[in-house]
Amino acid sequence: MLQVRDGDGETLGVLFERYHAPIYNFYTKLTGDRALSEDLVQEVFLRILRHRQTFRPGTPFRAWIYQIARNARIDHFRKSRPQVPFEPEMAPTVAPGDPAQKQQESELLHRALMELPEEKRELLVLCRFQELPYEEVARLVGCGVSTVKVRIHRALQELRQVFHQLQAAPANSAQRNARQNIPPRRLGHEV
């Protein structure tokens, strides 16, 4: 990053290689919107270029880029439409060969994640998927480490409740459909 700061454009390509997929996944899991996630990744790297002079040597680059990524998303939602509701079509792709049950579980879990309040979802995404240690997440969101741990626990409890509700919902719907001779609606999508 120091090379980028001092004007070496090629090094930004190296940073892009290393970070664009993790940042893209940070956004897809938060927003469930692939196109928007691609746009926000571009915005992040543009901001790195614009703000490169504000990067302080000795500070961790990962924390800095996630701070930029969070700000870019906040700015986006501040000035544009509210978040679109999560649709099955946005469900993540599952590697071929996965059993159908696992795929369904993964989709339900993603739905449950998307139904959590934004702050809880963000914490889970940062700690679980981006694998940031609690200390780093605490600095990022501006609170204490113990607060992050408490919030993670609460987020998981709420995720459990939503997940159970969603698990019950398709079963109810299947029973209703069976009574009415309606074929059950497919969850997810083919890629």
Add this chain to the structure above:
Amino acid sequence: MKCEEIAGLLPDYLQEGLSAEQKKTVERHLESCVECSEVAGLWKKLALIPDEQPSAAGRQRFEAMLQAYQTGRGDEGLTRRAPDKGASIWSVFQWLRSPVGAVAWSIALVALGAYLGLQLGNAKTNSQELAAMHTELTNMRQIVALSMLQQQSASQRLEGVTWTRREGQLDPQVLSALMHTLRHDQSVDVRLAALDALSRHAGQPQVKKTVVDALQEQQSPLVQVALIDQLVEWSDAEAAPRIEKLRQSPNLNPTVRQRADWAISKLN
């Protein structure tokens, strides 16, 4: 141990941050408590949601953005990538296929045809006619820029801004459109490009005034930092009070505030 006590240990257990003894305590509890065991199980199950690969188009956009940025900053900023001959021919070909490219080569062909016609038909072509033709071409380029600045698509407006950079002197109408773009365009990228384009016309008093006024209007920290940088680059001491006013805004992004401090110290 009760669930409340385990709750304090569970997050560290999930990130494998417990001692062996604490880990055993948690595991013993999980064996007997369904609720805590499900919470811990969900953490593991979250791994079922797989990571996705971003599309190849993202990389192309990034490269185009980097190139556009480097072109915009000229030689003051980043070093260019080593030229790749194949890629550069391909990118020229791609550009010629784009609507802007089509307009450009159409203008070039008309100009070439007119020039050859004049050369062949009238040996007495005088410099006045050539100058008139040059003016005509300049006007056409500015009309293209003006119309592209009003397009729906942000990328086309960006192209429009790029067109304005081809002219040393801008028509007042184009200059006014650029200033309007800087203040009101929806896209941050387009506003930033407009600022870069306007930075070449610091001699025009209304340009400096627009940049200073934009400082109070813009909400994007990215644009605010770029505006501050530009005013420092122009060494516009009169802008210092306006930057100070911005610095005192209650909800200002900390990075922008830091940049404003730096700018004020530079300008005073």
